[in-house]
Amino acid sequence: NAGVTQTPKFQVLKTGQSMTLQCAQDMNHEYMSWYRQDPGMGLRLIHYSVGAGITDQGEVPNGYNVSRSTTEDFPLRLLSAAPSQTSVYFCASSYALATGELFFGEGSRLTVL
Amino acid sequence: LAKTTQPISMDSYEGQEVNITCSHNNIATNDYITWYQQFPSQGPRFIIQGYKTKVTNEVASLFIPADRKSSTLSLPRVSLSDTAVYYCLVGDPSSKYSGAGSYQLTFGKGTKLSVIP
Numbered sequence: 001n002a003g004v005t006q007t008p009k010f011q012v013l014k015t016g017q018s019m020t021l022q023c024a025q026d027m028n029h030e031y032m033s034w035y036r037q038d039p040g041m042g043l044r045l046i047h048y049s050v051g052a053g054i055t056d057q058g059e060v061p062n063g064y065n066v067s068r069s070t071t072e073d074f075p076l077r078l079l080s081a082a083p084s085q086t087s088v089y090f091c092a093s094s095y096a097l098a099t100g101e102l103f104f105g106e107g108s109r110l111t112v113l
Numbered sequence: 114l115a116k117t118t119q120p121i122s123m124d125s126y127e128g129q130e131v132n133i134t135c136s137h138n139n140i141a142t143n144d145y146i147t148w149y150q151q152f153p154s155q156g157p158r159f160i161i162q163g164y165k166t167k168v169t170n171e172v173a174s175l176f177i178p179a180d181r182k183s184s185t186l187s188l189p190r191v192s193l194s195d196t197a198v199y200y201c202l203v204g205d206p207s208s209k210y211s212g213a214g215s216y217q218l219t220f221g222k223g224t225k226l227s228v229i230p
Contacts, residue, residue, distance in 0.1 A: 004156075035220070040222065041222065042200065042220050042221055042222035042223050043157070043200070043220040044220070045220075090156045090157075092156070101147070101159045101162065102149070102157070102159065103159075104155075104156025104157050104158070105156055106155065106156055107154070107155070107156055
């Protein structure tokens with residue numbers, strides 16, 4: 001098993017550009033989520049999904065879109081990148097709500113100029 | 114959502130036992146307490162989870178008093194490789210999305226543990 005795979009690992013964008021951060025898991029997890037991590041802020045939840053076709057907002061959803069068309073994939077879209085979205089993004093997945101243990105990807109470092 | 118409060122940082126010498134306490138005054142009946150460890154440039158990694166009393170695994174112990182308003186992560190005989198940020202989370206892993214509820218696991222700012230030689 002590859003676990004949780006995030007791509008790309010690094011990305012530089014200009015203000016106003018759009019892009020998609022990819023997240024895939026091969027553990028058949030129902031629950032998937034996106035966090036962003038900024039210095040001194042810990043991890044903040046952006047969006048999450050409890051199964052294919054179901055998504056919901058987390059703590060800081062503005063400027064981001066998600067969709068969950070398959071169990072395996074949970075892409076995060078930045079519609080119009082802003083410097084405030086410069087951050088490290090982590091995708092995580094979990095078994096079907098039984099244990100709450102989250103498995104994290106290695107992170108995607110995004111810089112918006 | 115239950116909020117957690119942890120010390121921002123702690124220092125310890127190698128070989129000592131380290132106890133990190135987390136406060137979660139608004140913990141709900143069905144909430145579990147979970148601790149994660151994060152090294153620089155990596156995603157967090159699950160350490161231990163518990164509901165009440167004491168839980169022990171090969172890495173750590175988790176102590177939860179009867180009122181469950183706090184919990185203590187205990188790391189025995191720390192080494193330099195235990196230098197990391199430790200997060201305490203509170204959430205209900207059994208909740209199901211119903212449209213009226215939500216299922217979120219919220220991280221706080223964590224405790225930065227520095228182990229000194």
